Amino acid sequence: MILLRRELGDVLREHRQSQGRTLREVSASAAVSLGYLSEVERGEKEASSELLASICGALDLPMSQMLSHVSDRVAESEAVSALVSLRAARRPDLVRASAA
Amino acid sequence: MILLRRELGDVLREHRQSQGRTLREVSASAAVSLGYLSEVERGEKEASSELLASICGALDLPMSQMLSHVSDRVAESEAVSALVSLRAARRPDLVRASAA
Numbered sequence: 001m002i003l004l005r006r007e008l009g010d011v012l013r014e015h016r017q018s019q020g021r022t023l024r025e026v027s028a029s030a031a032v033s034l035g036y037l038s039e040v041e042r043g044e045k046e047a048s049s050e051l052l053a054s055i056c057g058a059l060d061l062p063m064s065q066m067l068s069h070v071s072d073r074v075a076e077s078e079a080v081s082a083l084v085s086l087r088a089a090r091r092p093d094l095v096r097a098s099a100a
Numbered sequence: 101m102i103l104l105r106r107e108l109g110d111v112l113r114e115h116r117q118s119q120g121r122t123l124r125e126v127s128a129s130a131a132v133s134l135g136y137l138s139e140v141e142r143g144e145k146e147a148s149s150e151l152l153a154s155i156c157g158a159l160d161l162p163m164s165q166m167l168s169h170v171s172d173r174v175a176e177s178e179a180v181s182a183l184v185s186l187r188a189a190r191r192p193d194l195v196r197a198s199a200a
Binding site for chain 2: 001002003004005006046048049050052053062063064065067068070071072074075078
């Protein structure tokens with residue numbers, strides 16, 4: 001199952017790291033705790049809409065752009081899933097072999 | 101402040117209604133309570149990633165497509181906000197007058 005919080009966390013972490021900023025810097029700027037931001041980036045916690053807006057603001061990242069990046073990542077994951085399902089349907093013997 | 105849960109709720113409701121389906125039908129298909137789905141659609145509750153995936157599945161709506169629609173809506177809201185800020189910066193008298 002593709003989980004939004006994981007994709008979202010990856011996008012937020014990538015943006016922060018591309019700016020060469022630490023968790024501490026961004027969490028202070030966004031007025032969220034360092035632990036919370038870290039959990040959101042690792043996809044372990046669902047960010048509330050308010051705190052997500054605050055984190056995007058601290059990263060100077062328009063929410064629309066962040067969501068567009070997340071959409072692209074999810075589309076890639078969906079394509080991979082579809083391919084795996086297709087292969088499994090065509091060659092169930094391979095799926096059985098890899099599961100063995 | 102642009103809130104993700106509101107934009108997301110609007111997109112989910114629009115998709116459901118475009119399919120001519122009721123809250124009851126989709127909530128049963130997604131295995132979520134009718135009240136929960138209704139609150140999510142109204143932007144009153146943050147949907148967990150798991151339940152969001154389930155709702156998208158029930159709507160036969162790829163999550164990437166849903167996120168792309170949300171991104172477009174948020175981009176429109178950001179453009180409106182930017183325009184309002186620009187006007188306020190250029191004509192603070194108008195902002196004072198409308199606030200009076």
